Amino acid sequence: xxxxxxxxxxxxxxxxxxxxxxxxxxxxxxxxxxxxxxxxxxxxxxxxxxxxxxxxxxxxxxxxxxxxxxxxxxxxxxxxxxxxxxxxxxxxxxxxxxxxxxxxxxxxxxxxxxxxxxxxxxxxxx
Numbered sequence: 001x002x003x004x005x006x007x008x009x010x011x012x013x014x015x016x017x018x019x020x021x022x023x024x025x026x027x028x029x030x031x032x033x034x035x036x037x038x039x040x041x042x043x044x045x046x047x048x049x050x051x052x053x054x055x056x057x058x059x060x061x062x063x064x065x066x067x068x069x070x071x072x073x074x075x076x077x078x079x080x081x082x083x084x085x086x087x088x089x090x091x092x093x094x095x096x097x098x099x100x101x102x103x104x105x106x107x108x109x110x111x112x113x114x115x116x117x118x119x120x121x122x123x124x125x126x
Contacts, residue, residue: 052087055089072104
């Protein structure tokens with residue numbers, strides 16, 4: 001019959017080495033100790049649409065886009081992530097009704113946009 005003594009000796013030699021490699025302290029039991037494993041910090045994902053975005057309001061309360069007039073909630077969703085996007089709210093005409101600007105400001109704040117700048121009319125609406 002074969003003796004298990006060499007296997008036990010190898011296990012007793014390898015067990016503390018494995019425990020140290022796993023991050024356990026040597027004075028703790030490596031079978032019951034928990035290792036403090038530090039995971040690498042992931043860099044904050046750079047949003048695709050961050051920075052400064054312009055929201056141009058038409059005189060009918062809708063937003064201006066390259067494809068034509070867009071409803072305001074749809075235009076707000078297309079701006080990008082609220083945490084990293086600054087919004088410049090501007091009217092297409094100088095005499096845009098203040099109610100549309102106030103509504104747009106409320107909608108932006110409700111969507112989470114904190115950095116909003118209101119500019120005068122005459123935006124580049126084409």
